[in-house]
Amino acid sequence: MLGSLAEADDAVQEAYLRLSRTDVADVENLAGWLTTVTGRVCLDMLRARRHHGEQDLEGPAAAAAAEAAATEAAERDVLADPELAAELADSVGMALLVVMDTLSPAERLAFVLHDLFAVPFDEIAPIVGKNTAAVRQLASRARRRVRGLGEETEADRVRQWEVVEAFLAASRSGDFAGLLRLLDPDVVLRADPAAAVIGAPAEVRGAGDVAEQFSGRAQAAQPAWIDGAAGLVWAPGGEVKVAFEFTIARGRIVAIEILADATVVAGMEVERMGVEG
Numbered sequence: 001m002l003g004s005l006a007e008a009d010d011a012v013q014e015a016y017l018r019l020s021r022t023d024v025a026d027v028e029n030l031a032g033w034l035t036t037v038t039g040r041v042c043l044d045m046l047r048a049r050r051h052h053g054e055q056d057l058e059g060p061a062a063a064a065a066a067e068a069a070a071t072e073a074a075e076r077d078v079l080a081d082p083e084l085a086a087e088l089a090d091s092v093g094m095a096l097l098v099v100m101d102t103l104s105p106a107e108r109l110a111f112v113l114h115d116l117f118a119v120p121f122d123e124i125a126p127i128v129g130k131n132t133a134a135v136r137q138l139a140s141r142a143r144r145r146v147r148g149l150g151e152e153t154e155a156d157r158v159r160q161w162e163v164v165e166a167f168l169a170a171s172r173s174g175d176f177a178g179l180l181r182l183l184d185p186d187v188v189l190r191a192d193p194a195a196a197v198i199g200a201p202a203e204v205r206g207a208g209d210v211a212e213q214f215s216g217r218a219q220a221a222q223p224a225w226i227d228g229a230a231g232l233v234w235a236p237g238g239e240v241k242v243a244f245e246f247t248i249a250r251g252r253i254v255a256i257e258i259l260a261d262a263t264v265v266a267g268m269e270v271e272r273m274g275v276e277g
Contacts, residue, residue, distance in 0.1 A: 001042045001112050003097040011041045035119060039109055039127040046105035103142050110135050111142035118247045118255035120190055133267040140227035140269065157230075160248045164230040165223055167214075167246075167253065174216035183207040184252040194260035195242060210256070225271040233270060240270050 002008050015038040027033045100108055106128045113119040113127075114135075121135045128135060163182060170178035189210045191200035204210050221232040221244065232244040243265055247255035259265060 001039075001109065002045060003100060007045055011038060011045060014041045032123065035113070035123070036127050039113060039124070043105050043109050043128065046108060099146055102145060104138075106130070106135075107138045107142040107145075110138040111146065114139050115143060115247065118188060120257060122192070132261075133264050136227060136264065136267060143228050159251065160246070161223075161230040163248050163251065163253065164232065164246055168218055168221060168223060168232060171214040171216070171218040171221075176211055176215045179211035179215060180207050182253055183210055184249070184254040187252075187254055187256070189213060189256045189258070191258040192261050192264070194262070195258040198242075198260060200258045200260075223273045225269075225273070227269050233272060235272065240265055240268070240272075243268060243270070 002011065015034060018037050019034070022033075024030060103111065109128060110121075110124055113124050114121060121139070122132045125132045125135045128138070130138070167179065167182050169175070170182065185207050186205070187207055187210050189201065189204040191202055196202050201213065204213055218232065220236070221234055224231055224233045224240075224243075226233070226243055226245055229245065230248075231246055233240045234242040241260065243259045245257040245259065246253055247257075
């Protein structure tokens with residue numbers, strides 16, 4: 001979120017101080033409370049950094065160094081040398097931080113919390129003081145900018161599309177074992193209130209239980225790009241009614257969000273890939 005170990009320590013300390021001054025007996029969801037407080041602390045720090053014109057240790061020079069390091073490593077058999085592989089990983093991390101610094105504080109928070117930690121948009125909204133649809137757009141803009149990093153990011157994009165297509169095929173055919181292979185053991189399935197009204201469970205956790213929700217189903221779903229990410233939609237008559245957003249990490253699905261709120265769905269950028277079902 002901050003790109004600085006020192007600032008991260010400060011944010012954690014501030015969150016801890018606020019926790020120490022709070023009666024936790026009044027907190028229904030401690031994990032959610034901590035996410036909200038720490039997120040707001042980070043948001044304030046990012047805004048202060050931008051307001052005062054401060055810069056991270058990472059910058060254009062670091063970006064150039066990262067690119068040079070990656071190019072040099074690519075010219076050698078980096079995978080055969082663990083030390084060089086570690087250096088390359090560090091350079092990619094530096095390049096990501098440089099791109100992150102181009103995002104607005106709200107974009108950065110929405111992207112990190114949703115895409116990296118699978119926090120639902122409706123939980124991020126009160127942290128940044130915007131509605132759910134607006135937060136979705138913040139994350140979408142950030143995602144497109146981050147994906148401009150280069151070929152490796154494009155390869156990840158292709159891999160995510162392959163995972164979603166494989167998930168759809170396994171769901172339609174009732175391939176329970178295939179679904180389990182694609183789902184992270186701790187995967188979380190969430191549905192917004194509008195989706196719950198039409199029968200979707202509000203929340204399901206664990207690969208086995210989530211696989212049961214989809215095995216033999218999704219016959220009318222279509223693969224689509226949703227706000228620049230691979231997902232599924234249900235679009236009877238060509239109008240998108242329900243969207244299925246996937247969060248994918250390390251080649252596995254770690255979160256699925258089923259969204260049917262008409263306002264939220266209308267605010268999405270959807271590119272359907274084929275007309276199936």
